[in-house]
Amino acid sequence: MKVKNAFYAQSGGVTAVINASAAGVIEVCRENKSKIGKLYAGLNGIVGALREELIDTSFESDDAISQLLHTPGGAFGSCRYKLKKYEDDVTEYERLIKVFRAHNIGYFFYNGGGDSADTCLKVSQISEKMGYPIRAIHIPKTIDNDLPFTDYCPGFGSVAKYVATSVREASLDIESMCASSTKVFILEVMGRHAGWIAASGGLAASRKGEAPHIILFPEIPFYREAFIERIDTTVRQKGYCVIVASEGIRYSDGAHISGSMQRDAFGHQQLGGVAPTLASMIKQSTGYKYHWALSDYLQRSARHLASKIDVDHAYATGRRAVEMALEGKTSLMVTIEREKGEKYKWYLGEASLEKVANMEKKMPRNFITKDGFGITKKAKDYLKPLIIGEDFPPFKSGLPQYVKLKNILTAKKLKSDFHF
Amino acid sequence: MKVKNAFYAQSGGVTAVINASAAGVIEVCRENKSKIGKLYAGLNGIVGALREELIDTSFESDDAISQLLHTPGGAFGSCRYKLKKYEDDVTEYERLIKVFRAHNIGYFFYNGGGDSADTCLKVSQISEKMGYPIRAIHIPKTIDNDLPFTDYCPGFGSVAKYVATSVREASLDIESMCASSTKVFILEVMGRHAGWIAASGGLAASRKGEAPHIILFPEIPFYREAFIERIDTTVRQKGYCVIVASEGIRYSDGAHISGSMQRDAFGHQQLGGVAPTLASMIKQSTGYKYHWALSDYLQRSARHLASKIDVDHAYATGRRAVEMALEGKTSLMVTIEREKGEKYKWYLGEASLEKVANMEKKMPRNFITKDGFGITKKAKDYLKPLIIGEDFPPFKSGLPQYVKLKNILTAKKLKSDFHF
Numbered sequence: 001m002k003v004k005n006a007f008y009a010q011s012g013g014v015t016a017v018i019n020a021s022a023a024g025v026i027e028v029c030r031e032n033k034s035k036i037g038k039l040y041a042g043l044n045g046i047v048g049a050l051r052e053e054l055i056d057t058s059f060e061s062d063d064a065i066s067q068l069l070h071t072p073g074g075a076f077g078s079c080r081y082k083l084k085k086y087e088d089d090v091t092e093y094e095r096l097i098k099v100f101r102a103h104n105i106g107y108f109f110y111n112g113g114g115d116s117a118d119t120c121l122k123v124s125q126i127s128e129k130m131g132y133p134i135r136a137i138h139i140p141k142t143i144d145n146d147l148p149f150t151d152y153c154p155g156f157g158s159v160a161k162y163v164a165t166s167v168r169e170a171s172l173d174i175e176s177m178c179a180s181s182t183k184v185f186i187l188e189v190m191g192r193h194a195g196w197i198a199a200s201g202g203l204a205a206s207r208k209g210e211a212p213h214i215i216l217f218p219e220i221p222f223y224r225e226a227f228i229e230r231i232d233t234t235v236r237q238k239g240y241c242v243i244v245a246s247e248g249i250r251y252s253d254g255a256h257i258s259g260s261m262q263r264d265a266f267g268h269q270q271l272g273g274v275a276p277t278l279a280s281m282i283k284q285s286t287g288y289k290y291h292w293a294l295s296d297y298l299q300r301s302a303r304h305l306a307s308k309i310d311v312d313h314a315y316a317t318g319r320r321a322v323e324m325a326l327e328g329k330t331s332l333m334v335t336i337e338r339e340k341g342e343k344y345k346w347y348l349g350e351a352s353l354e355k356v357a358n359m360e361k362k363m364p365r366n367f368i369t370k371d372g373f374g375i376t377k378k379a380k381d382y383l384k385p386l387i388i389g390e391d392f393p394p395f396k397s398g399l400p401q402y403v404k405l406k407n408i409l410t411a412k413k414l415k416s417d418f419h420f
Numbered sequence: 421m422k423v424k425n426a427f428y429a430q431s432g433g434v435t436a437v438i439n440a441s442a443a444g445v446i447e448v449c450r451e452n453k454s455k456i457g458k459l460y461a462g463l464n465g466i467v468g469a470l471r472e473e474l475i476d477t478s479f480e481s482d483d484a485i486s487q488l489l490h491t492p493g494g495a496f497g498s499c500r501y502k503l504k505k506y507e508d509d510v511t512e513y514e515r516l517i518k519v520f521r522a523h524n525i526g527y528f529f530y531n532g533g534g535d536s537a538d539t540c541l542k543v544s545q546i547s548e549k550m551g552y553p554i555r556a557i558h559i560p561k562t563i564d565n566d567l568p569f570t571d572y573c574p575g576f577g578s579v580a581k582y583v584a585t586s587v588r589e590a591s592l593d594i595e596s597m598c599a600s601s602t603k604v605f606i607l608e609v610m611g612r613h614a615g616w617i618a619a620s621g622g623l624a625a626s627r628k629g630e631a632p633h634i635i636l637f638p639e640i641p642f643y644r645e646a647f648i649e650r651i652d653t654t655v656r657q658k659g660y661c662v663i664v665a666s667e668g669i670r671y672s673d674g675a676h677i678s679g680s681m682q683r684d685a686f687g688h689q690q691l692g693g694v695a696p697t698l699a700s701m702i703k704q705s706t707g708y709k710y711h712w713a714l715s716d717y718l719q720r721s722a723r724h725l726a727s728k729i730d731v732d733h734a735y736a737t738g739r740r741a742v743e744m745a746l747e748g749k750t751s752l753m754v755t756i757e758r759e760k761g762e763k764y765k766w767y768l769g770e771a772s773l774e775k776v777a778n779m780e781k782k783m784p785r786n787f788i789t790k791d792g793f794g795i796t797k798k799a800k801d802y803l804k805p806l807i808i809g810e811d812f813p814p815f816k817s818g819l820p821q822y823v824k825l826k827n828i829l830t831a832k833k834l835k836s837d838f839h840f
Contacts, residue, residue: 010596013597014592014593014596014597016589044599044600045600047599047600071592072589072592072593073589073592073593073595073596074593074596074597075596077595077596077597077599078596078597079597079599079600079601080597080600080601081600161818161819164818164819165724165819165820166718166722168819168820168822169436169492169493169718169721169722169723169724169820169822170716170717170718170721172434172491172492172493172721172822173434173492173493173494173717173720173721174717175493175497176430176434176493176494176495176497176498177433177434177494177497177498177499177500179464179467179497179499180464180465180467180499180500180501181499181500185717187718203818203819204819206819276696291716291717292714292716293714293715293716293717293718294712294713294714295713295715295718296590296711296712296713297590297593297594297605297711297713298586298589298590298607298713298715300593301589301590301592301593302586302589303589304585304589304725305724305725307818384817384818387817387818387819388817388818389818390812390815390818392810392812395810397804397807397808398581398584398623398727398804398807398808398809398810399581399584399585399588399623399624399626399807400585400588400589402588402589402592
């Protein structure tokens with residue numbers, strides 16, 4: 001029988017290092033030509049599989065693939081498309097298997113977060129049921145760091161480094177000017193449900209008392225009075241106050257603090273989010289001059305400041321996924337494990353997708369200080385190794401150089417298009 | 421007569437490289453101990469001189485001073501304090517001269533933008549009039565790049581590199597996801613009156629048609645219809661649209677587009693600024709999913725991504741200021757001059773402060789494309805050399821290491837405090 005081909009897709013929000021995982025997958029496929037035929041990549045993620053829009057990665061040079069190691073974004077396109085529940089609608093899964101069968105695909109590598117872990121599991125299970133078994137391995141990726149059963153998720157370390165660096169730099173700015181100008185600075189960061197990214201801002205402080213002075217986590221209910229009081233105390237003691245706020249912070253009744261308060265002149269809900277809402281509270285309650293920043297996509301695409309260990313992890317998990325499939329494994333996620341001990345050492349492991357799928361890992365309470373405004377030593381010990389090392393991309397004419405792949409689609413084999 | 425001491429102060433918003441100018445000033449003073457006694461720095465800028473809060477820089481080690489070359493923020497503190505008009509109130513200037521005389525200060529180095537150029541001139545003129553002549557030299561600094569008579573202002577090159585890099589990186593992110601998710605991305609950048617920073621976002625494109633697709637300048641009146649139409653065309657052609665918007669953009673009647681439209685639930689003027697206002701327009705008119713980012717202080721403190729040529733210029737202008745004073749010059753600003761020709765070559769010059777003070781250099785119209793949404797080749801030729809080269813700070817434990825000076829004040833000599 002002809003050797004099976006493989007399929008790789010990127011899912012959900014992209015990161016500064018997801019392409020390093022792609023490079024790992026592609027390289028191990030190329031090293032095992034006797035066992036794996038072509039590697040196809042889904043154009044715009046799983047949607048590419050549904051539409052039979054399969055990128056033939058064999059057109060990309062080895063050099064281009066190695067440049068994926070330092071290129072942010074999703075090289076083949078990603079998507080926010082969530083497959084329908086198998087229990088409700090089998091057509092999407094049947095279509096996937098049909099496309100995979102048509103292109104002799106026997107390996108499925110899916111690079112994403114919680115939702116994609118579930119899809120990966122279903123592909124493995126349903127393909128088996130349909131008599132066309134596909135080995136499906138999940139490669140973890142999410143800046144939110146909320147996947148269970150892995151010590152951490154590739155993509156997060158680089159955001160953490162970006163946020164910690166930005167907080168450290170901006171704090172020097174505010175400190176310089178606070179005597180006569182801005183006294184409060186807010187950096188809003190991503191993290192709707194889990195406060196990992198906000199927590200990483202805490203690494204900016206090299207000594208107790210240094211900025212950031214307040215971190216707001218989605219895990220901790222927000223109380224306006226306590227928040228304002230802490231700002232006021234900090235400004236009176238230090239002259240200024242730096243805040244890192246997670247986009248997902250909520251009141252004790254569960255309502256998000258952003259969007260709940262402000263409406264524009266047309267009656268539309270305010271678009272600004274958490275930082276301007278907090279800024280408005282600060283102005284009303286204290287009168288302090290404030291500034292705020294919202295990194296948004298900048299934080300998850302800042303490949304120029306990627307964490308070296310994060311790049312290494314992303315690449316290694318991509319490579320390992322293919323090796324696991326070649327070992328006959330399926331329905332697994334590659335995990336990153338941390339050895340016990342003072343010095344950070346890691347190795348790769350695996351976790352059953354049945355356990356992983358659709359589960360969220362929040363910050364443990366003992367990672368957050370009692371007052372709810374900072375991170376503990378436990379959190380710092382966990383976070384610190386994840387931002388270690390620099391891996392600057394090549395620069396040309398003052399700017400980082402990123403690769404653009406050819407992304408040539410292979411000819412369709414199915415007669416019918418899929419509508420969804 | 422005892423050799424004169426010198427005074428140095430930082431003024432206005434700080435930059436990623438203003439401390440490199442400080443290092444230049446301090447080093448040349450140290451190299452000329454037979455001609456210059458102590459170098460004092462104003463704690464929090466000129467306010468430190470008024471309050472007689474003078475930092476004795478001789479307590480700082482050579483090593484600490486050399487670390488200023490890679491440390492953002494203002495090492496001695498800066499301020500947003502503008503001296504009263506001499507015509508209206510002479511007391512502040514008289515106090516300055518009194519403090520300088522008490523500390524035997526004969527050299528005044530002022531590191532800032534337009535306002536500080538004016539102050540610098542006044543110090544020179546009034547000290548002369550008061551029979552205690554002080555040689556006053558201005559060192560240009562402003563991320564806004566709006567000082568006249570210098571090819572460009574130290575501080576701007578690093579912001580330009582940060583903005584161009586961020587646009588390039590975020591654009592890859594949006595491109596990856598646009599088929600199913602965000603189609604429009606807005607990055608709001610600084611620049612209230614001049615569009616230099618917004619223009620630098622245009623460097624992100626290495627080829628015609630690449631992001632950013634729209635740049636909004638304060639120099640060009642904003643028309644909502646034309647803006648929305650351009651977004652729509654771009655999204656239909658490319659699948660997504662990336663916008664760089666200056667915080668200072670206005671309607672044709674001169675009204676700022678931010679703050680004019682939105683009020684919060686308490687009736688306070690909306691705090692978000694330009695990006696959320698544009699986002700709201702986009703949502704209403706097109707329905708496209710959007711994201712926006714606001715770099716705020718991050719852009720001007722991002723020393724981790726400083727332009728090497730900018731660091732060089734900042735350092736060289738600081739050194740040159742002291743040399744000029746030692747040559748007997750006064751009432752001048754150090755300028756950066758560009759040689760004519762293909763290859764970028766620069767040298768230092770000088771400009772009379774009488775001409776410089778309180779004049780603003782806006783973007784020439786021929787730097788902006790006819791449609792008002794982009795930059796021309798002329799602009800690119802001007803901007804490109806300013807972001808060349810990387811000068812990464814030292815990293816430790818994954819984060820940039822920045823120096824904190826001792827900032828020890830010298831004993832006061834005057835009996836009276838100054839109240840203002």
